[in-house]
Amino acid sequence: MSDVSLKSELAAFRMTPGLWTIAGVAGFALLLVIGSLTGAIGKDTFAYRVFIDPFAQMVEMPDLFAQTLWEGLVGGVLYALIALGFVLIFKASGVFNFAQGIMVVFAALTLVGAYEKLGTIGIRGEAAAFIALGVALAVMLALAYAVERVVLRPLVNQPDIILFMATFGLTYLLIGLGEAIFGGNPKVMIADQLYLPRGAIDLNILGGRVTIQKLDIAAAVIASAMIAILALFFQYTRIGRALRAVADSHKAALSVGISLNQIWIIVWFAAGVVALVTGIMWGARSDVSFGLQTIALKALPVLILGGFTSIPGAIVGGLIIGVGEKIGEFYWGPLVGGAIESWLAYIIALIFLLFRPQGLFGDKIIERI
Amino acid sequence: MNAPVKIPVGSAPLEREEILLAVENVSLSFGGVKAIQDVSFDVRKGEIRAIIGPNGAGKTSMLNCINGFYHPQQGRITFKGRTRPRMRPHEAASQGVARTFQNVALFKGMSTLDNIMVGRTLKMKEPFFWQLWRHGPAMREEIRHRAVVEDIIDFLQIQHIRRTPVGKLPYGLQKRVELARALAMEPDLLLLDEPMAGMNLEEKEDMCRFILDVNNQFGTTIALIEHDMGVVMDLSDRVVVLEYGRKIADGTPAEVKADSRVIDAYLGVAH
Numbered sequence: 001m002s003d004v005s006l007k008s009e010l011a012a013f014r015m016t017p018g019l020w021t022i023a024g025v026a027g028f029a030l031l032l033v034i035g036s037l038t039g040a041i042g043k044d045t046f047a048y049r050v051f052i053d054p055f056a057q058m059v060e061m062p063d064l065f066a067q068t069l070w071e072g073l074v075g076g077v078l079y080a081l082i083a084l085g086f087v088l089i090f091k092a093s094g095v096f097n098f099a100q101g102i103m104v105v106f107a108a109l110t111l112v113g114a115y116e117k118l119g120t121i122g123i124r125g126e127a128a129a130f131i132a133l134g135v136a137l138a139v140m141l142a143l144a145y146a147v148e149r150v151v152l153r154p155l156v157n158q159p160d161i162i163l164f165m166a167t168f169g170l171t172y173l174l175i176g177l178g179e180a181i182f183g184g185n186p187k188v189m190i191a192d193q194l195y196l197p198r199g200a201i202d203l204n205i206l207g208g209r210v211t212i213q214k215l216d217i218a219a220a221v222i223a224s225a226m227i228a229i230l231a232l233f234f235q236y237t238r239i240g241r242a243l244r245a246v247a248d249s250h251k252a253a254l255s256v257g258i259s260l261n262q263i264w265i266i267v268w269f270a271a272g273v274v275a276l277v278t279g280i281m282w283g284a285r286s287d288v289s290f291g292l293q294t295i296a297l298k299a300l301p302v303l304i305l306g307g308f309t310s311i312p313g314a315i316v317g318g319l320i321i322g323v324g325e326k327i328g329e330f331y332w333g334p335l336v337g338g339a340i341e342s343w344l345a346y347i348i349a350l351i352f353l354l355f356r357p358q359g360l361f362g363d364k365i366i367e368r369i
Numbered sequence: 370m371n372a373p374v375k376i377p378v379g380s381a382p383l384e385r386e387e388i389l390l391a392v393e394n395v396s397l398s399f400g401g402v403k404a405i406q407d408v409s410f411d412v413r414k415g416e417i418r419a420i421i422g423p424n425g426a427g428k429t430s431m432l433n434c435i436n437g438f439y440h441p442q443q444g445r446i447t448f449k450g451r452t453r454p455r456m457r458p459h460e461a462a463s464q465g466v467a468r469t470f471q472n473v474a475l476f477k478g479m480s481t482l483d484n485i486m487v488g489r490t491l492k493m494k495e496p497f498f499w500q501l502w503r504h505g506p507a508m509r510e511e512i513r514h515r516a517v518v519e520d521i522i523d524f525l526q527i528q529h530i531r532r533t534p535v536g537k538l539p540y541g542l543q544k545r546v547e548l549a550r551a552l553a554m555e556p557d558l559l560l561l562d563e564p565m566a567g568m569n570l571e572e573k574e575d576m577c578r579f580i581l582d583v584n585n586q587f588g589t590t591i592a593l594i595e596h597d598m599g600v601v602m603d604l605s606d607r608v609v610v611l612e613y614g615r616k617i618a619d620g621t622p623a624e625v626k627a628d629s630r631v632i633d634a635y636l637g638v639a640h
Contacts (some may be wrong), residue, residue, distance in 0.1 A: 225548030238493040252474035257491040
């Protein structure tokens with residue numbers, strides 16, 4: 001009897017594409033290890049430098065590895081935050097909001113600009129910073145109202161591509177508006193006045209020194225808290241349920257008394273708040289300039305990885321991209337002369353797409369024919 | 370059978386003669402297509418009113434007008450004594466009109482429980498701030514409404530599918546979840562668009578029982594579209610018959626059944 005069941009089990013066992021991948025990678029790694037141990041792959045060969053040396057470095061200098069990992073994680077949390085801005089709007093209105101990047105810049109510029117204006121009338125320091133924060137929030141709310149009224153409402157029921165193009169228009173409007181009001185010069189984020197810590201902590205661990213910027217800790221904590229709150233909010237509250245309902249069926253949502261217009265305003269405002277926080281954090285790490293909007297493009301591979309509708313996907317995707325590009329830059333970058341950080345994220349996303357076209361958290365794509 | 374349910378009742382005790390909804394001389398057209406032409410009828414408080422007619426007679430268009438999805442070019446709709454101007458669906462909902470759809474419109478990715486909770490949207494008032502933290506007043510409100518939703522789940526006997534995403538449910542159960550969502554709104558007027566379409570006999574009998582129970586226990590006024598004549602004759606207090614967008618008969622089931630124009634519309638005119 002047991003013989004029969006074993007046979008049927010063997011018959012049921014099939015090499016799926018996933019198993020083939022794992023087997024292939026494992027076999028290749030085994031070959032390399034054997035090759036390097038037996039001396040078949042010399043220390044100056046290409047294969048050694050690409051496949052063996054980086055891992056050897058990671059093991060030999062764990063403190064450097066920890067430092068790289070930490071910087072990757074911080075970058076990853078911030079990418080996740082930007083991706084979240086996209087996901088929020090995509091979930092509720094099916095629009096890919098190309099303007100998310102410029103919203104980050106515009107929010108940060110409003111904050112700094114308002115602070116400077118307050119300075120000219122004699123209000124300075126922390127009080128001015130928090131008034132400016134209120135002003136920036138109000139401006140993002142006004143922007144949400146305006147977008148709903150001027151862009152979304154007249155274009156309701158239009159194809160998605162039309163709405164997508166409309167967000168292009170919004171992008172250039174905000175660039176022009178930002179330059180006209182605040183000027184094109186980079187500004188310094190008012191990090192101290194907002195009680196963001198500065199300086200660094202040195203940890204003597206792993207046989208070396210790991211330096212952690214206090215600002216990075218604050219950024220990671222604030223971004224994580226924000227992501228957690230938004231995720232819970234979406235899952236368990238009235239407005240959160242209404243948002244998901246709108247994403248599923250417009251007519252059913254209308255019939256139970258959900259106002260589409262109100263939902264859109266809430267979603268765009270939430271995306272605006274996310275943009276403001278992102279702007280403060282990135283602005284404090286570098287400075288506030290229009291160049292900052294390109295970091296939003298870094299959210300694209302994150303979205304490809306995580307799926308456009310999944311909040312957990314945005315988080316995990318952000319972390320993978322952040323860690324992946326930092327480690328790639330540090331250990332493999334020197335092989336090609338460095339500066340691979342700018343495109344590595346897209347390559348990572350492409351490789352993932354080869355094996356999971358639906359993204360990490362998307363549903364399996366099954367088409368009826 | 371069912372324990373008495375403690376769902377707050379939307380409407381007052383049955384007063385058969387009071388008119389809840391009056392439709393007067395309503396006409397609706399899409400370009401050259403005249404979907405509804407000069408139709409008038411009323412719905413009395415506490416009754417079950419059926420709207421019947423052959424395919425394309427304008428029944429669903431009529432519901433869409435009452436519900437605010439369509440805006441008739443002519444005519445007036447008076448609800449609870451107030452003649453309303455052009456109104457959007459969520460405004461109709463906040464005045465106490467709930468509905469189900471011919472082809473089920475549920476939030477497919479969400480669980481049964483969440484779908485029904487969405488029906489409570491208009492009853493939940495706690496501000497955004499508390500909801501954001503899911504704490505304090507918002508949490509207490511959530512618990513209060515969850516209790517009401519559990520009562521509805523018991524009432525419609527769908528306890529076992531509470532956590533199932535509705536996209537996975539069989540059609541008959543999806544229709545029941547849709548009814549549950551409409552009931553969660555505690556409506557004064559419940560519009561049912563073919564609640565029994567595509568069901569087998571057993572499911573139909575269940576649904577009939579639920580509709581009668583809703584009407585008896587909560588006093589909810591119901592307007593329903595249905596093709597199954599047996600069901601219509603058994604359930605409804607009064608029937609209005611539409612054909613090609615016009616009203617051709619209006620009265621009790623017995624009267625309508627005997628009307629020669631109705632027989633012609635359904636069986637074809639003998640030449």
